[in-house]
Amino acid sequence: MKIVVIGCTHAGTAAILNSKKLYPDAEITVYERNDNISFLSCGIALHVGGVVKDPKGLFYSSPEKLAALGVNTKMLHDVLDIDTDNKKIKVCNLETNEEFEDTYDKLIVTTGSWPIIPRIEGIDLENILLSKNFYHLNTIIEKSKDAKNIVVVGAGYIGIELVEAFQMNGKNVTLIDMQERILAKYLDKEFTNVVEKAFLDRGVKLALGETVNKFMGKDGKVSKVVTNKGEYEADLVIICIGFKPNTALLKGQVEMLDNGAIIVDEYMRTSKEDVFAAGDCCSVIYNPTGEHRYIPLATNALRMGTLVAKNLVNPTTKYIGTQGTSGIKIYEYNIASTGLTEELAKEKGIDYRTVIVTDNYRPEFMPTYDSAVFKVVYERKSRRILGAQIISKADLTQSINTMSIVIQNKMTIDELAFVDFFFQPHFNKPWNLLNLAGLNAE
Structure with missing residues (x-):
């Protein structure tokens, strides 16, 4: 059996490790366009804030560990196209620019997600950063050293944790979100009121209920964030307004939600035979309402990746859904x-x-x-x-x-x-x- 895995963060790593245990004779190849795997992005703010001293601890596996297990580990390889009818993929070696084809018996798509980048005037100015992977972490650490005024756009978990980390590092921090409350997706007002007060007591500016209209710059670098209600000085801006699934490779080939999240059944099967998917590129079954929802969490990804391996040959173990805990x-x-x-x-x-x-x-x-x-x-x-x-x-x-x-x-x-x-x-x-x-x- 020839197994091809595309993408290798949480779901991909779990799928590979468990597939290797369950099907020791299978030929497993993983294609990953980065040079690292299994990075815990939840640790970015912890490292920025000095809680985690060594960022190497934010990795729980490596290409070398997978290779040692006999996995054909292809780092810095970008999959350009998937032909699910003929079970073929087209790949580019990012180091040599060589393009080639590969085939599979079972395809596991664990391509994850990417931060939503709003189309706003000035978004391409220098020092406007994302917060998702190891490269982002290093850039945030380096750029924040000399920054005095930092603006975080997005009051979800990532944004909130970064605001705390920057404030504890002595920076002037402004938090902007179009919602009237922070963490509005996760908590009700009784709870967010407490956290908002904690920020205000420490001098954090909360620009809630505001929409960013444009970024202004000086000498090619961001200098100001302009919203529908005000202007805020900024040497550094972090954009963290949410994530979107990386699923363009399968568009039109499998069933998806409106936002592009792949719909999988309780055995992690897509609507295409022998194509499985897991992690942040997928929807999940949300138990409180019984609907398919997009909830990108590392915990969901690890469970789904493990289930892909268990169900790769025969449907044996059902996904019991999530509460988004x-x-x-x-x-x-x-x-x-x-x-x-x-x-x-x-x-x-x-x-x-x-x-x-x-x-x-x-x-x-x-x-x-x-x-x-x-x-x-x-x-x-x-x-x-x-x-x-x-x-x-x-x-x-x-x-x-x-x-x-x-x-x-x-x-x-x-x-x-x-x-x-x-x-x-x-x-x-x-x-x-x-x-x-x-x-x-x-």
Whole structure:
């Protein structure tokens, strides 16, 4: 069996390693246009902020490791075309510019995503950067050394973490987003208010509800960001407004969402026989609503890449879907969420209810105790839990992993009230925060 893998970050690496275990006699070739694999982009802000000292630790595999396993590892090779009818691909060696064809029995497409680059006047000025891969990390580190005024465009996870890192490095930081709140996709207002205040208290400028109209420059370098409401000085700008799937190679050949994300079934199969896909180039099954959605997360990519390998020859292991579970730490606050926020439930036209619990996470007789805010969104009629969020100075984020399982298994808010959780004063109260949410629900 001849297996060809296109792209090798999280999903690709997982697919290759597991395919090698399951099919030791298969011929596996991977084509990757970069010279590295398995880079954890979530570590960019950690390195910028000095938390991670050595960026080499942000790689968990390497071309050398794959080659040592017997994988035909083709770095700096760009796939130019895929012919799924004849099971052929056209490839360019980026070092020699040589073009050649290859064939496959099974094709695994793990081409990932790329930052959305808005078509705005001045976008090509120097010192306007993206934040996605290892090359971006190095450029951000180098350019930010001498920058005094840094503007981050985009208030999702990547943007928020970079704002914190730059502020802690003593920079004047402005955060711009067209939404009225930061992290609006992941958290409701009760939670984002806390983080916004933390930024404002540290001197970060929040330009929310503003749209960037143009970038102005001086001597070819960006000097100012102009929005529909104001102007902001900038020596350095980081664009992180979202991602789009890298799927142009398969356009018109397999089923896709409107944004180009490949639709795969529960066995990671595309609509074309013997063509599989996984990771940020794909849609996922979103359990709270049952729909296909685009949720680019490393966790989804690793699971999907592993499942591709398991289902490559025979459909054996189903993908059970995702809740879009994620977490973030900003200053002293530990935050996590899963499933639908109240705002998204409202957008979807769902008849929902919410319950919010604010309580100290462990007994007040302990030497220290911190307050936590926990929120659950549930369907009014069925009482089925659809989403949950938590914020606290104590790290209680693992409770959101529990809530992910709760949503996965379609539990109700009433069942949550009486789930068996342990009690130990070091960690919690006799009634766990999750229990309290169930007990306090309407």
